[in-house]
Amino acid sequence: MGRKKTRGRFIALEGADGTGKSTQALLLADFLKHFGIEAKITREPNNPAILKLIETCTSKEGACLLFAADRASHSQKIEALLEEGFWVISDRFTDSSLAYQAGGWEMKLGEVEKVNAFATPLKPDLTLIFSCTPSRAAKRMRRRGNESSFDQNFPLQRKVGNEYRLLARRGGGRKIMDASAEARKVGARVREEVKRKWKLQTR
Numbered sequence: 001m002g003r004k005k006t007r008g009r010f011i012a013l014e015g016a017d018g019t020g021k022s023t024q025a026l027l028l029a030d031f032l033k034h035f036g037i038e039a040k041i042t043r044e045p046n047n048p049a050i051l052k053l054i055e056t057c058t059s060k061e062g063a064c065l066l067f068a069a070d071r072a073s074h075s076q077k078i079e080a081l082l083e084e085g086f087w088v089i090s091d092r093f094t095d096s097s098l099a100y101q102a103g104g105w106e107m108k109l110g111e112v113e114k115v116n117a118f119a120t121p122l123k124p125d126l127t128l129i130f131s132c133t134p135s136r137a138a139k140r141m142r143r144r145g146n147e148s149s150f151d152q153n154f155p156l157q158r159k160v161g162n163e164y165r166l167l168a169r170r171g172g173g174r175k176i177m178d179a180s181a182e183a184r185k186v187g188a189r190v191r192e193e194v195k196r197k198w199k200l201q202t203r
């Protein structure tokens with residue numbers, strides 16, 4: 001009988017639009033290889049069919065439920081990868097709903113939490129929340145070349161950022177990362193956090 005694999009670790013990358021989550025996901029997965037760790041990157045919204053429904057949904061409550069429905073099946077995929085021993089880096093997870101629906105859309109935080117607790121019991125071992133000003137994030141997205149009017153909604157992005165900071169104060173493995181520096185520097189901070197948390201040693 002094969003030896004049971006050690007369960008992988010689950011890291012969520014969070015932050016308002018354009019703060020550098022996807023960039024840092026790639027850098028972190030690459031970095032983990034030095035420790036013999038194979039990381040899988042996954043993202044939300046996860047299911048393209050649900051994303052389509054979200055985009056056409058005209059009710060905040062409906063969209064909130066759809067995000068949670070997407071997360072319910074996404075969590076099963078993450079759980080399976082963790083069981084197999086992979087580390088999982090998720091580009092957004094539950095905190096995105098708390099920050100956007102409660103913070104950005106001003107829905108009741110307790111209700112958004114309840115919906116999400118019903119969708120999945122899965123919680124990240126570590127959540128890194130990238131934080132920079134909306135104008136800096138917008139500049140980056142302009143350079144990336146596919147910003148939408150949603151991305152450019154500064155008041156919303158500001159409310160989202162504030163909610164993330166409130167969430168971080170609750171602890172639960174959350175850490176605010178200053179994302180205003182260049183990507184390489186932010187990456188170095190991410191590596192330090194991860195190395196320290198799991199006392200990683202190069203092989």
Ligand SMILES: Nc1ncnc2c1ncn2[C@@H]1O[C@H](COP(=O)(O)OP(=O)(O)OP(=O)(O)O)[C@@H](O)[C@H]1O
Pocket residue numbers: 015016017018019020021022023024140141143144179180181182183184186
């Ligand atoms: N620290 C940084 N400094 C400058 N540019 C950056 C930095 N991090 C990322 N970028 C660039 O800014 C753009 C946005 O970054 P990225 O796509 O990683 O953000 P994101 O948080 O994943 O955005 P979204 O919320 O839209 O998914 C990209 O073009 C990326 O190359």
Ligand SMILES: [Mg+2]
Pocket residue numbers: 021022023091
């Ligand atoms: Mg992204």
